[in-house]
Amino acid sequence: MAGFLNLVSGYFSIPWLLIEMWREQRLNSRYGKFRGKVVLVTGASSGIGKELAKQLFKQGAKLILASRSTEKLLELRDELKSMQCSVPIYVPAVLTIDLEQVGELAGKSKEAWQLFGRVDILVNCGGMSVRGGVVDTQLHVYRRLMEVNYFGSVELTRNIVTRMVEEGCGLVVNISSIQGLISLPDRSAYSASKHAIQAFSDSLRAEVYSAGVRVLVVSPGYVNTELSLNSLTSSGEKHNKLDPTTLNGYSVEYVAKEIIRSILNEDKEVVLAPVHHRLVVVIRTLLPRIYFYIMQKRAQKNK
Template identity: 45%
Template sequence: MFDGKKLYQSLSLLGSLSLAFTIPWIVFKVCRAIHLKRNYNALLGKVVLITGASSGLGEALAHEFYKQGCQVVLCARRRQELERVRTELLQTHPTVPTIPPIVHPLDLSDINTLPSHVDKILAVTGKIDILINNGGISHRGSVLATQPDVDIKIMLTNYFGSAALTKAVLPSMIKNKSGHVVFISSIQGLMALPERSAYSASKHAMQAFSDSLRAEVAIHNISVTVVSAGYIKTELSRNALTGSGGKHGEMDAATESGYAPGYVATEVGRAVVQKKKEILISTLVPRIGVFLRKYLPSVYFYVMEKRAQKHSF
């Protein structure tokens, strides 16, 4: 009987302790959900410019922000595909109380024309609240086999194009004392892989540019978010440039098994409303790679050497 009583008292104590932790946790989760909902509501009526919006992650981002009541400005080179995305937005979200999407073709690599594009967009929308630098191209090829023109083209689109567009948008954000700039980088901006030198270099540059920008514009109430994503199941690998400048034309196995664009877009949306400075969207193995590069570089270098010797992408 005595042992039974002690057991009952122990279970009662355990239950009380569990309840003491559970109730605050539930309250925290409810308060957090309410706060997050309020933040999402603040997106209503925001003007969101998205580059690379004609397919893949850019298209998913258009759906994510449009369904939150934003006016999305769809930018990419292919007008026909942008029109398709616009039509699908209107058909998929017919009850969303927002202004119809705007289609505005542009080429990120033509950096000298980007300010005039921004002026034209502002003439229509009056403001740009959120800029999402998503457009870009990837690369497959060794350093030795990659022509300098390919390095230049990838850097021009992925880094210089995004930087130039950001600089063109910033004056209006500063004038409004509000804004948010998002850079869709890559986990390869945190650690470089063999056969990806041009792409990794462009994303490394984007990371550094973002850090400098974030510090400089904080005084103007402008936020900067960097999204370091792992593999996403898009056409990025098919459209990647080879060392000679042609298209890779294949869906890599890692890309094929990557995250769905819609999932990544949702995470980006959450990061924006929470004003996070950076997020990492990746499975365990790439996260380990980032950890090794930062804290155990000698191990990382060894692993990358072995990877390079296999001549695998």
């Protein structure tokens, strides 16, 4: 039996390898499209945003690194500056931004635009998560999640897109989550904020299309970053634990590369998750009762 399975997998692995090589070669040949493009990345101090910034920098993008931690951003800038690259590179700019301070974001957007005279791509990657049931999670925690994951990105997008529309081009990449498509127990505040950004993005995509501005929504499953460490508990404290699901998630290198591939493919949305997680999204749409049952079981298990 094992011999038969090896034979079958051998037959499938060769075409799969060839497809992967072709995809890789196709991606490499199109990287030049980022040369000189101004990319504003929020959440650039850590995880997905940081890795995305690194990969875009190596392709000659003019980066604006944004988050709250100026020191981490300056460290990243120095790390990037010292990289050996095969294309001309541009020293990244650093923009200290707190997505929770929504009132400051119009000014920050203006500042961002002035740094290189334009913004070609806005990547809304800054965000946080939560661990806590609906009843236990305090209202201020819900509000904080919405401020950071939703209102912050909305306000930044509104201001940057206004200028993109005037220019007649631009791209907004919203890093949502598979939890923007399906809600999990003990993640209501996070799931709600990510569902909100999905809905916002769908309206935005339709509205700005004729002005030449495009919108991509990326919905990753678990990714190995500090997201769970930085998550809030139901009372708003720092969770400070690295969850096994996050630890065993996709690597940031893989996720950043797939985001870049989706940008180059001019995709409108992409779900970066294993097949069984994507299947749950399909079940939620087509067979909701089964989805409700699965989640009810999961909630019982969490207790």
